[in-house]
Amino acid sequence: xxxxxxxxxxxxxxxxxxxxxxxxxxxxxxxxxxxxxxxxxxxxxxxxxxxxxxxxxxxxxxxxxxxxxxxxxxxxxxxxxxxxxxxxxxxxxxxxxxxxxxxxxxxxxxxxxxxxxxxxxxxxxxxxxxxxxxxxxxxxxxxxxxxxxxxxxxxxxxxxxxxxxxxxxxxxxxxxxxxxxxxxxxxxxxxxxxxxxxxxxxxxxxxxxxxxxxxxxxxxxxxxxxxxxxxxxxxxxxxxxxxxxxxxxxxxxxxxxxxxxx
Amino acid sequence: xxxxxxxxxxxxxxxxxxxxxxxxxxxxxxxxxxxxxxxxxxxxxxxxxxxxxxxxxxxxxxxxxxxxxxxxxxxxxxxxxxxxxxxxxxxxxxxxxxxxxxxxxxxxxxxxxxxxxxxxxxxxxxxxxxxxxxxxxxxxxxxxxxxxxxxxxxxxxxxxxxxxxxxxxxxxxxxxxxxxxxxxxxxxxxxxxxxxxxxxxxxxxxxxxxxxxxxxxxxxxxxxxxxxxxxxxxxxxxxxxxxxxxxxxxxxxxxxxxxxxx
Numbered sequence: 001x002x003x004x005x006x007x008x009x010x011x012x013x014x015x016x017x018x019x020x021x022x023x024x025x026x027x028x029x030x031x032x033x034x035x036x037x038x039x040x041x042x043x044x045x046x047x048x049x050x051x052x053x054x055x056x057x058x059x060x061x062x063x064x065x066x067x068x069x070x071x072x073x074x075x076x077x078x079x080x081x082x083x084x085x086x087x088x089x090x091x092x093x094x095x096x097x098x099x100x101x102x103x104x105x106x107x108x109x110x111x112x113x114x115x116x117x118x119x120x121x122x123x124x125x126x127x128x129x130x131x132x133x134x135x136x137x138x139x140x141x142x143x144x145x146x147x148x149x150x151x152x153x154x155x156x157x158x159x160x161x162x163x164x165x166x167x168x169x170x171x172x173x174x175x176x177x178x179x180x181x182x183x184x185x186x187x188x189x190x191x192x193x194x195x196x197x198x199x200x201x202x203x204x205x206x207x208x209x210x211x212x213x214x215x216x217x218x219x220x221x222x223x224x225x226x227x228x229x230x231x232x233x234x235x236x237x238x239x240x241x242x243x244x245x246x247x248x249x250x251x252x253x254x255x256x257x258x259x260x261x262x
Numbered sequence: 263x264x265x266x267x268x269x270x271x272x273x274x275x276x277x278x279x280x281x282x283x284x285x286x287x288x289x290x291x292x293x294x295x296x297x298x299x300x301x302x303x304x305x306x307x308x309x310x311x312x313x314x315x316x317x318x319x320x321x322x323x324x325x326x327x328x329x330x331x332x333x334x335x336x337x338x339x340x341x342x343x344x345x346x347x348x349x350x351x352x353x354x355x356x357x358x359x360x361x362x363x364x365x366x367x368x369x370x371x372x373x374x375x376x377x378x379x380x381x382x383x384x385x386x387x388x389x390x391x392x393x394x395x396x397x398x399x400x401x402x403x404x405x406x407x408x409x410x411x412x413x414x415x416x417x418x419x420x421x422x423x424x425x426x427x428x429x430x431x432x433x434x435x436x437x438x439x440x441x442x443x444x445x446x447x448x449x450x451x452x453x454x455x456x457x458x459x460x461x462x463x464x465x466x467x468x469x470x471x472x473x474x475x476x477x478x479x480x481x482x483x484x485x486x487x488x489x490x491x492x493x494x495x496x497x498x499x500x501x502x503x504x505x506x507x508x509x510x511x512x513x514x515x516x517x518x519x520x521x522x523x524x
Contacts, residue, residue, distance in 0.1 A: 133495045140402070225513070237502075247303065251297070251491075
């Protein structure tokens with residue numbers, strides 16, 4: 001009895017020779033083109049106005065788990081970094097999300113979004129209604145940054161290279177398609193349009209300068225692939241629970257009856 | 263704008279007063295009755311002969327990730343345990359899976375199952391074709407046992423209380439319904455029919471003796487709930503990728519064309 005294992009086109013064979021910095025950048029961008037979660041059908045549903053308010057609520061309260069974990073992830077990177085310049089550069093990622101001085105920060109802007117969707121803050125912050133698969137994926141990301149090499153930890157942030165275009169589509173699509181979405185609640189995404197490219201450019205430059213051997217470059221490519229899996233798995237879980245087939249796990253958020261699952 | 267958050271019946275309010283040992287056991291068994299993965303529709307498909315060989319392959323190679331992690335989970339428990347008697351009692355769980363002397367162990371028996379399904383061993387062992395959501399859930403379990411209290415770590419094993427009945431249904435259903443399944447490949451489950459009850463009885467007795475305050479008992483109930491989420495999330499991921507809607511994430515195992523996804 002034999003079975004043919006279908007080749008996986010997005011998984012290149014391990015690098016035998018080091019790439020030039022520009023070829024490494026091209027390989028990283030190819031991973032985004034094949035695996036970034038802008039390709040996931042749940043995003044088409046979200047941006048295209050196909051979801052009920054209850055389904056948008058489910059998306060927002062699950063995605064909150066990811067937002068809320070980012071400062072821990074970035075602190076984990078700083079915690080293991082002996083390079084003061086890199087620590088200084090990385091620190092603003094924490095304040096971008098946690099806020100500082102007069103800036104309430106990205107997590108607060110996310111809660112403005114869940115407020116606007118009518119979700120009680122304490123319920124969102126408790127993460128009690130989130131899908132277990134969301135928490136597992138998010139915590140896998142935090143742990144990856146704690147445990148892998150610093151270079152891999154930096155590389156795992158590179159999905160931000162691909163974020164601005166999906167944020168632009170999200171802002172336009174959600175404002176146009178949902179009467180419960182207005183400018184106030186998309187403030188998170190507007191702000192990320194400025195923040196993400198700056199961070200992505202820094203991390204890309206860092207990776208291109210520090211990943212010089214074939215093994216280092218392979219580790220960087222694998223780190224970005226891992227991160228795309230973290231993002232994709234969260235949308236798979238949402239799609240399965242709240243769209244098709246609509247199997248909500250025990251204990252997870254259930255949209256109000258009448259506006260719920262398709 | 264308000265939204266009614268639907269009460270989640272399986273999540274009881276935190277305990278205010280300690281339960282008697284027998285009431286604690288009843289509360290633990292109620293979690294199993296509401297949340298154990300024998301309730302998941304993917305198991306009905308698997309045991310009822312509704313899956314193609316390719317879909318059974320997908321189940322077996324994903325579940326391998328869980329089997330392969332169990333000795334690490336049990337070693338993590340022993341690694342933080344200062345009670346020699348408990349360490350001595352717990353040790354056989356590692357050899358049950360890794361094997362010892364003439365016994366090849368449970369992981370080897372699982373590979374006999376994937377062999378019988380025609381999957382190359384090196385592909386299964388690499389876990390390269392497994393769903394990322396499987397890996398995230400499994401590693402969340404290992405980390406839970408590393409990081410939570412010893413009592414919670416022991417309690418998270420209590421899903422074994424509910425395992426024998428699903429194993430009996432699996433053995434009978436798979437032998438009856440699939441011509442590619444025979445006695446050789448169900449050896450793993452036959453062996454667990456003896457092993458799981460012994461382990462579950464010990465852990466239940468331990469938990470009933472050591473969880474005496476309301477806070478400890480709540481932690482024990484939460485630990486078992488967490489573990490049911492780990493199991494349920496793995497089946498959700500399989501169901502989504504290989505049954506309905508059949509959205510296989512980038513890079514994951516794709517059954518041979520012609521016998522694949524429904």
